[in-house]
Amino acid sequence: MNSDTELAPAVESILEAARERSGSDGDVVDVDARSLSDALTRAEADGRVPVIAEVKPTSPTADGAREDDPVELAEAMVEGGAAAISVLTEPSHFGGSPEALTRVREAVDVPVLRKDFVLEEAQMDLVAADLLLLIVRFVDDLEALVAAARERGFQPLVEVHDRAELETALYAGADLIGVNNRDLGRLEVDLETFESVAPQAPTDVTLIAESGVSSPEDVRRMRKAGADGLLIGSAIMDHGADDSDVAENTRRLVDADDGSEEA
């Protein structure tokens, strides 16, 4: 663990569960990954804000849970213009599963990120995905995990929350970095996090603004601060409203750059 500061109780409990989950006893996965960078470029080329839309049935900070089929959710997100999909595979706090990811990846043709708390190499082999999240704060040997992820064909998305963690990520050779606006100590969101960390990153790094983006205005704010892509879950899932239109929720954020919301 890389930080002495305290974690929110919910996060402690997530980590405890993650430590208990063993890896796969099966084979080492070997992925032929769909390129995120190509997907972001394609989105830009047709005037879509590059959004990684997240299938997140629930979370410790969500207002409720959605029971919808993950495949239907992911298809609606792609229909709404999402450049890529993120699928929570964490079972005990986010309602996710590796099976959901596999089914989503079969159903859509955009890159799919595995969103979980992967702490050790063997846990990577649970399920194939195009991208794999690694959270700087929670892992002991980031460099080894980045290498292990790449050996399997994953594109590692390395998550940071401050400048010191950004340095750690860069030192470990990360070229795809997510800045999480949510503070894992208090679980509060502050979009200034991305604004303060982004300028410290070299220009050849692909930067993703994660968490707390809820309106077209937030999208424009993160883009202005240098986000090459945005990872958005709650605003698209809209947990409080079961019948909320996920394709439409995605589209209003994907279309944010052309000012169409302003009217």
Ligand SMILES: O=P(O)(O)OC[C@@H](O)[C@@H](O)c1c[nH]c2ccccc12
């Ligand atoms: O629902 P939001 O605020 O749009 O956030 C999405 C994503 O950034 C968030 O789910 C997340 C970011 N890093 C994580 C690590 C684990 C679990 C979840 C996350």
